[in-house]
Each structure stands twice: as structure tokens, then as C-alpha cells.
Amino acid sequence: MSSEDPLFDYTLRLGDSCIVLAQRISEWVGHAPILEEDIGIANIALDLVGQGRLWLDLAGEIEGQGRDADALAYHRDAGAYRNHLLTEQPNGDFGQTIMRQFLFDAWYLPLLKGLSQSNDSRVAAIAEKAAKEASYHHARHTDLVISLGDGTEESHDRMQAALDVLWPYTGEMLTADKIDGTLCEAGTAPDLAGIEQVWNDHVSKTLTAATLTQPESNFMQSGGKAGRHSEHLGFLLAEMQFLQRAYPDAVW
Amino acid sequence: MYAQMVKTDTTSVKTREEMSAEERAFQDRVDADIKIEAKDWMPENYRKTLIRQISQHAHSEIVGQLPEANWLTRAPTLERKAILLAKIQDEAGHGLYLYCAAETLGVSRDELTEQLLTGKAKYSSIFNYPTLTWADVGTIGWLVDGAAIMNQVPLQRCSFGPYSRAMIRVCKEESFHQRQGYDALMKMCLKGTAAQKAMCQDAFNRWWWPSLMMFGPPDKESVHSAQSMAWKIKLNSNDELRQKFVDQTVPQAEYLGLEIPDPNLSWNEERGHYDFGEIDWSELFSVVRGDGPCNRERLAARRKAWDDGAWFREGLMAHAEKKSARKDTQKNAA
Ligand SMILES: [Fe+2]
Numbered sequence A: 001m002s003s004e005d006p007l008f009d010y011t012l013r014l015g016d017s018c019i020v021l022a023q024r025i026s027e028w029v030g031h032a033p034i035l036e037e038d039i040g041i042a043n044i045a046l047d048l049v050g051q052g053r054l055w056l057d058l059a060g061e062i063e064g065q066g067r068d069a070d071a072l073a074y075h076r077d078a079g080a081y082r083n084h085l086l087t088e089q090p091n092g093d094f095g096q097t098i099m100r101q102f103l104f105d106a107w108y109l110p111l112l113k114g115l116s117q118s119n120d121s122r123v124a125a126i127a128e129k130a131a132k133e134a135s136y137h138h139a140r141h142t143d144l145v146i147s148l149g150d151g152t153e154e155s156h157d158r159m160q161a162a163l164d165v166l167w168p169y170t171g172e173m174l175t176a177d178k179i180d181g182t183l184c185e186a187g188t189a190p191d192l193a194g195i196e197q198v199w200n201d202h203v204s205k206t207l208t209a210a211t212l213t214q215p216e217s218n219f220m221q222s223g224g225k226a227g228r229h230s231e232h233l234g235f236l237l238a239e240m241q242f243l244q245r246a247y248p249d250a251v252w
Numbered sequence B: 001m002y003a004q005m006v007k008t009d010t011t012s013v014k015t016r017e018e019m020s021a022e023e024r025a026f027q028d029r030v031d032a033d034i035k036i037e038a039k040d041w042m043p044e045n046y047r048k049t050l051i052r053q054i055s056q057h058a059h060s061e062i063v064g065q066l067p068e069a070n071w072l073t074r075a076p077t078l079e080r081k082a083i084l085l086a087k088i089q090d091e092a093g094h095g096l097y098l099y100c101a102a103e104t105l106g107v108s109r110d111e112l113t114e115q116l117l118t119g120k121a122k123y124s125s126i127f128n129y130p131t132l133t134w135a136d137v138g139t140i141g142w143l144v145d146g147a148a149i150m151n152q153v154p155l156q157r158c159s160f161g162p163y164s165r166a167m168i169r170v171c172k173e174e175s176f177h178q179r180q181g182y183d184a185l186m187k188m189c190l191k192g193t194a195a196q197k198a199m200c201q202d203a204f205n206r207w208w209w210p211s212l213m214m215f216g217p218p219d220k221e222s223v224h225s226a227q228s229m230a231w232k233i234k235l236n237s238n239d240e241l242r243q244k245f246v247d248q249t250v251p252q253a254e255y256l257g258l259e260i261p262d263p264n265l266s267w268n269e270e271r272g273h274y275d276f277g278e279i280d281w282s283e284l285f286s287v288v289r290g291d292g293p294c295n296r297e298r299l300a301a302r303r304k305a306w307d308d309g310a311w312f313r314e315g316l317m318a319h320a321e322k323k324s325a326r327k328d329t330q331k332n333a334a
């Protein structure tokens, strides 16, 4: 196996998305609107770091060059990252952060359920474990989107604004490229068309309950899965990788 | 400590003759190590002092998230990031149980938060120091959580039931934090590069004295201790705990190969304890007054979190009200 293996890129996408998202929400710890949210957001970041490590360790194993999760997380530059653009978007206000989590979970949970049926037992095992955590995240963020959307006028407007900002970053997760196609045919990954259906159902039902309006624009950003990122990722990685870069011989 | 210099509103401890019958019965229960529960009769000053002490402790856990969270996004490995996330999450959890313990005494979490944000309530002086390098994170686990344990283990036996039970839960997690902090330093000091060792020594130099100050002013100046000790909400004197901390920590520092930043530190065979140099008490008083390196930043960060989060809390509340109103309409229609 090697980095030519489509599963290498595929597991990087999953691992990088988890790590980048965890990095983003860690910024809230100690600064959330209420103590329960400090705890909640730290807990989710912790789950995502754990899942990210599993996916990246597997990616390293597939690549076969002796790189583990840390080597991959800390020693690749933005162009080698394969996370979805949604995950690297700035936090905005707390509502925007919650909306980003919701849109992500709505894709990630059904995907994990599909991956737990993968014919690659390593993928299936990670997906099964991750799905348990992700279903809690999914329920929590769905509830929060409904409560805040159907809360006060201000909370409604903030959630609508968050949805409008983030909407163009949702298409990439749901649109299959060559790697998705190959792995689907091989029985390693589920068909994204099915995931898209589940995503659409859940998102539209939730937005209705939240009294929010699904944006009409069909314009979607893409590129993250191929390593073409927004300007934000470089700063995020500069911060995350600082110690490993500044002290190359150190052990931590 | 996490609760330093807690005022008791009393000038001296009452003698049995000076006590009312109720006060005497209360003191007898305390002396017999029977836990006081929230619903039990208690002297008003006991209640007030406990609210101060427990809320100071809770506020310390909350503000204490900030210096460590400063390194969350820069943790050097994914495992260290996970450990730090879990630790900070535990600290916020401690804050939550402590606020609940305080609430049993008839004060709301919102009122306590208000007191923190207006600067009326204090939190531990230690969290007003900056975390400048990654080594500070390990050093905080080792020294700050270590000093907290020193104080909180005896508080598991304190007279107030809800506080003592909170301490039992909290202490288990604090000792875990201390081991993890020390473990991070072991890796850096014993297996790391010269630059990493220098980073650890620098962190130790900066945190050593402030850690000793966590135990509060010297006993001879600790005016509120006698009453708190009679009530068994303070079980050891400041100097006693500080000495115990020094005695425990010096060999740990030596094992790491770190030099204690105190030229007067030496083993005293006769006392069976380490002697150590004079603490700069003016620094402690100035930090407690609000003039430490990070007091203003810490409070500003907590205020910003609270103010920016107002719409979020109001949104959730409004939704909960709508939901229960809808339920009522459904019930009435049925
Ligand atoms: Fe704590």
C-alpha cells in the first residue's frame, strides 16, 4: 500500500477534518457563554482529537512510510491537508460555531454509520467507535440549533446569519469525487448520494423546527478535499504546529 | 489556596459561655464530627463564610481554565492536547459542583458570577500569572494542582456535608492532574533537549514562589483562621500546609534535575523539614488587590465571555419558555 492508495487520502480527509475542527472549538474553552458550554465544547473537542488520531494513524499505516498521527498532524503544511473547508472556517460568534458543528455532524454521523459497514475492518472499527460519540454531538447540536433559531429575535437572526455564512461550505462534503467513487465501488465507503439524502432530510427538518430559512443560493465552495484551502488554514496550522516546528529535536 | 484569606466576619472565637444554646448545639455537632447539612441550623457567619470560601474555590476553577487554555491550540502532540482538554474540562466540572454546593446555602450561581465579574469576590492569586511556555502547563499541573490537593484532602473531612462531598470527587481528579503535569515535565527534563530543560527551569523559577503564596499569608497574620478552624472549614494552618508542600516538592524537583530558585533552601535535620527563604508577601497582597500580572486580563476575559454569551443564554431560555407554553396549550386543548 502507499500514498497512491485512495484510502490514504480518504482517511486523511476524515482525520484532518476532526483535528482541524477540534482545533477551532478548543479556542472556546474558558470563553463559552455558560459553564455547561465550556464543558460541552471541551468534551467534543476531546472526542474529535481522539477520532482524528485514529484516522490519521490509519492513514499513516496505509501510507507505509512510518508516519503516525502526530507526524501527519504536525508536519504537513496546508496544501497537504485534506479537511473539508467547513471545518477550518473561523468560529464567529458561539451561534456560528454551533451551526458549523451541526452542519458537520449532519454529514459525519450518517457517513460513520455507512463506514461501520466497510469491507475494510480497520475503517469499520474506527467508524463504529466514532459513531457513538458523533451521535451524541449530532443530537446536542441539533437541539441547540432548534432552541437558538426558535429562541429570541436576536438568537434567531444570529443563527440565520451563521447559516448563510456557512452554507456554501456544505456542498463539498456531499459531492463525490474520484476518490469517493473508487472507494464506494470497492465497498470500502458508502455512496455519498445516500448520505446526501439523509443530510438533506435532517437539515431541512431541523431548520424548519428552528424557524430558519435554507439559503437559496446553489453556489458551493470546494477544494479542501484536494488540498486547496481558504486563507484561514495556514494560520490555524501555524499556531497548532508551532512547538513541533520551533523545537524539531524535542520530545514531548 | 483556591480559597485564600477568607473573611469570617468575626473578631474572635466565642467561648461556650458566650454562645447561645443553638450555637452550642451546633458547635457540639462540629466537634463530634457530625456533618452539617444545608437544611440544618447554622450560625449566620458560618453560612456566609462558607459561601465565600466555596465560591472563591469555584471561581478559581473557572478562572483557572484560562491560563491553561492559553496553550490548548499549541499543545505539542495530539495526546498532550487531549490530556489538557480533559484536565480543563475537569476544572470546569469542579466549578460546577462547587457552585451547586454553594447554592445549597441559599445563593444563586448568577449572583456568585456577578460577584466574580464585578471584582467583589476573589479567586486564587495563582491564576493571575501568565503561561509563557508549554512547560508552564506541566508546571501548573505539578505545583498548582499539587498545592490544591494539599489543601483539599483535609477539606474532605470539613464540617459542611455538601462541601466535603464535593472535595472527595474533586481530589481524585486533582491528583490525576498532578501526575500528568509531572509526567509532562519528566519527559522534557529527563528525555528532552537542553532547550526543553531550560524551558522547564524557567517555568519552575516563575511558578515556585507564587505556588507557595497559594497557601495564604503566614499564620501570625492570618486573622480569620481561628474561627474557620473552630468551625472545621479549615483544618490546617497556612504555614503547616506550606511546609508540607515544600517538603513534598523539593525531592520531586531534584528528581527532575531542577534547581529550587531559593538560595536559603536547605534541609533542617533537627526540624525534619526544609527551611526556606522569606516569601515576598507584598507580591501576594498586590496580586490579591488586583495588581498582578494578569488580573485585568483574566477578569476581562470572563466578562467578555459572559457579556458576549448573553444572547445565547437568553435564546435558550426563551425557547424553553415557548416549549412549556406550547405544552400547556396542548394540555388545555386536550
Ligand atoms: Fe480543580
Ligand SMILES: [Fe+2]
Pocket (backbone or CB within 6 Å): B091, B145, B173, B174, B177
Ligand atoms: Fe486540577
